Amino acid sequence: MTASLPLVRPIIMCGGSGTRLWPLSREAVPKQFAPLFDGRSTFQETMLRLKDPAIFGRPIIIANQGHRFLIERQMAEIGAEADLVLEPVARDSGPAIVAGSLFCEKSSPGQLALVLAADHLVLRPEAFRGAVAEGREAALAGSIVTFGVIPAGPATGYGYIEPGEPVSGAVKSVKRFVEKPDLPTAIRYIEQGFLWNSGNFLFAPATVIAEYETSDAASVATIRKALAEARQDLGMPVLDPEAFGAARKISFDYAVMEKTHRAAVIGGDFGWSDIGSWDALWDVSTRDAGNNATSGEAVLVDTRNSYVSSENQLVATLGVDNLVVVATRDAVLVADKSRAGEVKQVVDTLRQQGKPQANNHARMYRPWGWYQTLELQGRFQVKRIVVYPGGKLSLQKHFHRAEHWVVVRGTARVTVDNDLKELTENQSVYIPLGAVHRLENPGKIDVEIIEVQTGSYLGEDDIIRLEDVYQRS
Template sequence: MQASFPSIRPVIMCGGSGTRLWPASREAFPKQFAPLLGDRSTFQETLLRVNDPALFGRPLVITNKAHRFVVERQMHEIGIAGDVLLEPVARDSAPAIIASSLHVASHDPEAMVMVLAADHMVLDPPGFRAAAAAGRAAAMQGAIVTFGIVPAGPATGYGYIEAGEITAAPARRVARFVEKPDRATAERYVAEGFLWNSGNFLFRPEIVLAEYERNDPESLAAIREALTRANRDLGAPVFDEDSFLRARKTSFDYAVMEKTTRAAVVAGDFGWSDIGGWDALWGITAQDQHGNAARGDALFTDSEGCYVSSEDQLVTTLGLKDVVVVATRDAVLVADKGRTGEVKGVVETLRKQGRSEASHHARVYRPWGWYQTLELQDRFQVKRIVVYPGGRLSLQKHFHRAEHWVVVRGTARVTVNETVNDLTENQSTYIPLGAVHRLENPGLIDVEIIEVQTGAYLGEDDIVRLEDAYQRA
């Protein structure tokens, strides 16, 4: 007779800035939201991977409050509903996992928790689900199950797990975790049957909470208080910042897994990658006969082992070997493929120089949609603005600029002082300096406008919000 198990609540960790994948990934719009391999983001692919009601319950996403509208938009795009918890500040993985476990325990006491990173890629979703199902018996018996990946080779960019005796088959006790090795040690680990540490976990919430209580009761108390005192922002809980800051900033591996005697591992071989750098993305992207891989418009000539990612323009290579070229609208990276792990240092240098490209893309996302600057000169700026169906900008005015709007797609509802009009394609309006105005999308398709600003000062801080649907006023 087949054992009966409670549902698994997926907890999707959606923090992190992904600076190793700069310039495609930046703090304001990190890699988990970008379509790096196909048409969907890795966050969306993660949600779809656990969209199996026979195995998984309602997903819970924990993210920074700055990304809540991107999270909700991308969930809406693929038709998946879930709960969202908002961190006021990042405190690493342990406080986030503990807060999520407390939430699940209070709302769905019988459920197990499966922690997944939103920025990992899995090429074999059925294989992943089979591994998740295989870990349930051990988790029900009180193990904290992690998923070890059968190595594709002696990689030096991953931590490793040595598996011990069988606990609840196919789960085995974790004999030890080891840090990222050098090449020779990695070769030995692979030969001895070690597994890559994927950083995904399955457990009963009360087990992990008890372990955390034993190791760090002060942090657990702070996280409980942060949840109890959480504010609600348009329906989503935002942890109390003062309480959350009292929790120790640390990883779940260090806070729990390296200290517990309950760690178990299930081996999996489902095409996993943490996409830790451009070299890793090259490794899981389809390649031509010379080992070249591309996303976007690329032409390889007399080149070998190269990777190109291009957002808008053609990129060509000539006579290159093992080189990465990433071209976005406002920045280009050219790097030795073997050194892409050092891109994080490039980003730090840009930050020290005060360069906005370190953290922000040319396309800026807002709760209502996004905008992109097409041209910026001394006294004028041209923007492309897209407003999602139902989206509405704040009721606002400017002290230093006037604006001209031309609708190029959809139906735009435009407020200028006391006048409200619906404008369609090829219609335009003028917003005088100081006029109170708003742009809305009452339709079912995106509204797209071209905005021309003119004036002595064109900065984004020249906005006086009088009313705002997203509580920014």
Template sequence: MDGRIVPLIMCGGAGTRLWPASREVHPKQFLRLFGKHSTFQDTLLRVSDRTLFERPIVITNAAYRFMVLEQLAEIALEADVLLEPVRRDSGPAIAAGAAFAQSRDEGAIMLALAADHVVRDAAAFVAACRQGLAAAADGRIVTFGVQPERAATEYGYISPGAAISGDVRAVAKFVEKPDPATAAAHIEAGYLWNSGNFMFRAGVLLDEYRKVDAQSVDAIADSVGKAGRDLGFVTLDPEAFGSAKAISIDYAVMEKTSLAAVVPVACGWSDVGSWHAVWELSAKDAQGNAAQGAAVFEDSRNCNVSTDRALVALEGVDDLVVVATQDAVLVSRQKDANGLKRLVARLKAVAPEVTESHIRVHRPWGSYQSVDNGDRHQVKRIVVKPGGRLSLQKHHHRAEHWIVVRGTAQVTVNELVKTVHENESIYIPIGAVHRLENPGKIQLELIEVQTGSYFGEDDIIRIEDDYRRG
């Protein structure tokens, strides 16, 4: 490496604060909330200037690995993708990225970024990175303190201390999320929002972490040293990584180190931690209403609508959030983020499926979506990416009938290999060994009609699989 900054993108969180759009298996960092790119993609694009930034490292988990690759490909970028075997919060995740970078360059300087944040002024953020680079090279752990736009109670604060160089200041103290009066006092005193993004020399971060919990840092380093490779992913050793203590980087290092520094920045930053934050970042009409999808407002003010397909019409209401997906509808007060947190916790107990997965289920080869269900049948819409193919498989309890509605399918049924075009269909009997693939240049879309006595995913017996699933 040549002294450029190595971005470390933390991309393993579940993001249920934006339910029902964000769910366990498809969280908010992969959603397109503000345009054609997800926040994960925007984060990568923000650090894509190769005169300043190295090839990025993305740390995520096995459930998200193919979404990461797909979204990287969409913006024509590549990264080293590390897979956490279990979630251990931001401390071990950042330490793993640092150990991986240090294994290639002892003096690596890293920029740890959350994948689900929004930065509206990317140039200002990059300028702050340039400004903090010298301090990080000199052994400081630099955080980015956002100039407050209001007396926010949902963010932690930083009190800047003595000047280090230019606008870079030592951190006098970190402050937990305040009440409204305290937040106003913090702003009056010149405090900054704590963005939770950091720049540091990899070795410095690991040394400071080791002072607090040497056992965990050694376990994380061991997990990197013993890491394997699978389909291009770096798979951290499960036993070693799993023995590390789950803790945030703030508690593990930042609140204890004497090396913390802060770069003030005004870059239109938000952690998009609630639907109210989405509303704040969205374009609005003259009455303050924001909409993503089809919405009509009459005598309504300061409302936020997000809808997948159905038209949402609001009349005579103010300060509401309405989020409509194909299997769930949320109606909530604009500013009660804690209320949504309590609601999702309750849903996990009474209807966990709506917090975990969407009707549309993403797979490494594409996606499928349930259309209709009955006692003896199930109908799905299946989309296969160009070049994608499902596993070679069979079922004990169901037969399948595939009708191609777009593109071209290559279908294997036992010894038969057949090309199926638009408006054509093929039947797969119970027990037949079969495979579906898309040999074409456009998406393959088909309707699958299943008939039988059981339709669970555990009735898929995989014989061969490009993606090495069980």
């Protein structure tokens, strides 16, 4: 690393619901956290892409407060560390990037910032890291450098950038940004050397803060206040909700990039995709002789040009062409691949009908682990519960149900009123209605139990928390 060029602190944006990848991506676990590639999420792939100490400093993650424990778990799985800044309410990418820039400027004076979307894929990480290194000089000189992707074809789903005059090395000024074009216009853009707009940015934090203040000083002031008055949640700052909520809700592109004279671009072939739909995922996946991509257990007979994914069951297709078939534990999507970008309409319909599958998965994640309903009838429910090592459920009671726990793996520490005991595989305990109880994992492997609930009401809101290490109300 050249001594005069500072390290780059990535600011990883983890917002968004990713409804176009339903049913795998939902509001509770959006696409950036879904296991799309060999069991890893795009968030994890993004973190792994930044493990070059010659270029990158400690990442900063801007995330929804509700995804905090999911992020920490996924980082632990790949041995990554970062600083988290938690949003109490979503205000789009503009305020989020300002918050990240203010945090970076205060905690790492003189370092550059690199804004990355957690739900993008980069198949050529070395080329991307090279572009980041190449762009530092221009960013240090005051440019806001965006990363343009050399188009693989005349895509109509991306915005485009027209490069201008050289700025520094391979970095050029931005002549103009253009919205998603129709097909003839996209063909013309490619012929004229336009680049796809990836929506990733490299800059000095002070540059972006000053540019934002030029058009919206009030929002910068209230975001600064939200960071200064952030409360600590188990060591992580949560932006003050009143101050952060007062910031104008707007994208960074509209707030800054389409107004600034400091925009610059460096182009490259990064193997980039925003994975905005199932057909985009098919496009970057390995395909068989029939041009099909599969994930999970799938048998394809006389099938062509299709994407077939299964979470936990066998899926078979026969005599079909150009389909998307995605089967999860509680939902199945079958769509014409050419209409994969319209899946959001399905999610909207499910929400209108009050279907829980619109937002929630069958497997519900919690700070301590996860649970999954196996059977639900009028007066009983059967759940599979997994508690991570060191995990501890709240000390709680129920007004309407009793529970019976059977340990099937690991060692469980169980509190029932004044009785504390440890249970191992094949041992069980009964929790009467109204009893104060807690389940925790004191061991080094996951604890797995089968829970049988019986009672007049089995909803999740029949939980009276008396004590909780995760500070949930």
